[in-house]
Amino acid sequence: EAGVTQSPTHLIKTRGQQATLRCSPISGHTSVYWYQQALGLGLQFLLWYDEGEERNRGNFPPRFSGRQFPNYSSELNVNALELEDSALYLCASRLVAGIAREQYFGPGTRLTVT
């Protein structure tokens, strides 16, 4: 069974540009979570999508947005990039049945903003 996949592996953007990151969950998983791991800040929750809807978001500005497609894959968009957006962005998927279920993580996308 394939795990969570993310693309691209690395992404280099210039300040002010937009970045798009993609995530494909494990087959059968309908919930997708996005997390940001910035240097020195630890892993922080960004967004949660379930059944095509945004269910919750962390303490991040509106220029962080995304969507979930009918096949449950997800896209994270970051507009008006700032230098501090440089981080490893991790996607996780979970079976929708109960929030206590285990989350499985992808390998991440390393975003560098110059």
Next chain:
Amino acid sequence: KQEVTQIPAALSVPEGENLVLNCSFTDSAIYNLQWFRQDPGKGLTSLLLIQSSQREQTSGRLNASLDKSSGRSTLYIAASQPGDSATYLCAAIYGGSQGNLIFGKGTKLSVKP
């Protein structure tokens, strides 16, 4: 505020030693606690998940315990090996949340040959 804390931030041990990594959380109303391993620049590998109704979980040389009353979890690694060198993260899901994990900042483990 719901927080997860891991101490120490870094740990260096000789190969073969048994070791314990600590995790503390501020709210006893957790649904579960999950331990992860992260290699440099990589994603997270789930090691063990402990449901709130459980006291411990074991997988191979790893044993994780959960004590809700004291707000603590430990990850025990037996007979450590150089391949165990990585950052170990604990994360909690709290009651009333939407299922997002709240992470500690991790313990960076180095096992010396």
